[in-house]
Amino acid sequence: MSFFIGGDVMKANVLIIGLGLIGGSIARAIKKEYPEVTILGYDRNTDTSLLAKTLQVIDEVVLTLQEYVHICDYIFISVPVKQTEEMILELGQYDLKKDVIVTDVGSTKQTIVLIAKDVFSGRGVTFIGGHPMAGSHKSGVVAAKDHLFENAFYIFTPLEHEDTNIERLKTLLKGTKANFVIMTPDEHDRIAGVISHFPHIIAASLVHQADRYDKENDLVRPLAAGGFRDITRIASSNPSMWRDILLQNREVLLDLFDNWLEEMERIRTFVAFGNGDKIYDYFMNAKNFRDGLPTRTKGAIPSFYDLYVDVPDYPGVISEITGLLANERISITNIRIIETREEIFGVLRISFQNEDDREKAKLCIESNTDFGTYNG
Known part of the structure; x- marks a missing residue:
């Protein structure tokens, strides 16, 4: 050596x-x-x-x-x-x-x-x-x-x-x-708190809320299998890691807790007084900011490169799609049926490693089938 x-x-x-x-x-x-x-x-x-x-x-x-x-x-x-x-x-x-x-x-x-x-x-x-x-x-x-x-x-x-x-x-x-x-370390921890650490707390909180309602109504769990499961994915992160991160970034997160409570009180007031214009503006402002975020760069939370495919329920449909992708040498990281019922279209969610693979898959499927596709 x-x-x-x-x-x-x-x-x-x-x-x-x-x-x-x-x-x-x-x-x-x-x-x-x-x-x-x-x-x-x-x-x-x-x-x-x-x-x-x-x-x-x-x-x-x-x-x-x-x-x-x-x-x-x-x-x-x-x-x-x-x-x-x-x-x-x-x-x-x-x-x-x-x-x-x-x-x-x-x-x-x-x-x-x-x-x-x-x-x-x-x-x-x-x-x-x-x-x-x-x-x-x-x-x-x-x-x-x-x-x-x-x-x-x-x-x-x-x-x-x-x-x-x-x-x-x-x-x-x-x-x-x-x-x-x-x-600076302080700048880093504050930014990371806003765009990564606190969102993980919110995701975990939403899951806890669903868990409480699940004890009252057994329909909560099956109905949460779609969009709710998607928007709370980060709640499945390593608990030990997040315990340590929250303790390390405690002061920043305490400030963010206070800010979040103020934010929730603001939207709660709009709802309580039935102020439709304020509610509309609230969601529009959020939409405008979110739509303006970069789409081709990576951020603090790993991106999900998902493609949703509307597929009819017939034998072999999944192997048909995976076969098309295999022929184009497009790798997938995960595949899941969100809903498939007789005589109606189901939704197939296919996950990829990066944006390029997702776009290649979208073009491949749309060029070779009549199935509709849309990005996650």
Whole structure:
């Protein structure tokens, strides 16, 4: 086993701590752009590390951090936010290479950056907080892709003015094809709270409300299987992860709770007084803002690339559609019948990895069948 030691990014040693979807995808993107880089991988689950090497996501398995961190030019901490804090403290116990860049991928930044400042200050170590705003509805190193972050926003929250080292990190991550943005930890956590953290709370709250009504009326669950299930998808996220995120971003979220209560009181007042014009304006303003959001870039919550197909209920209709897509080599990630009844059209929801695949599928189906389609 040989390692490249030096400042040249082409011959750098990169350590990925945490070999899940994000860590694995970062490794793949770096390796694709710089084949000579040595990717070292560490995961608390040794089987995951061994799998990552089998899949050629990493070059070498690291079983003991202390044995290798001193040769690493870059260290990515790609674990949940609470474990990130613990890992920073652990790294602080070791002799790290001079001028090493340590970064993370956590979705909260203020606490992590403060801990890193305390641990690494005065040691020649540069910590740059990071948050690649991309993900997938699949998890684990087996789902890692070198293009996962393409067109996604990749946020950097450096400890201080670190132009040179940020450029080094950008160069290393060139293969991600992400849009790099620099902001303060406070700015990041407030924005993430608005567009990601709080929406997850709302989704979970809607599900709790449905659960309460389900105990009173057994029609709630079957009727919620359509649109309600779709708009609350993010409520199925990892509970442990969201517990830690909410605790980490507590102050921001407390402010958002207050703002939300005010917002709900505002629309409640419109309804209570039967003010139709105000209600109309409320929904119109929301529609205008939502319709103006970018459609081709990735945001903090993974996008759903769904195509809905109106299909008649006859034997073989699903295999007919999947066969058409297979012939065009269009991959699907999921397929589900929302409703199929005798003599009426049902709705088939097909999920894809990206917008291009969805549009190709739409054209393919419409060109070869009489079925109607529409985007999710």
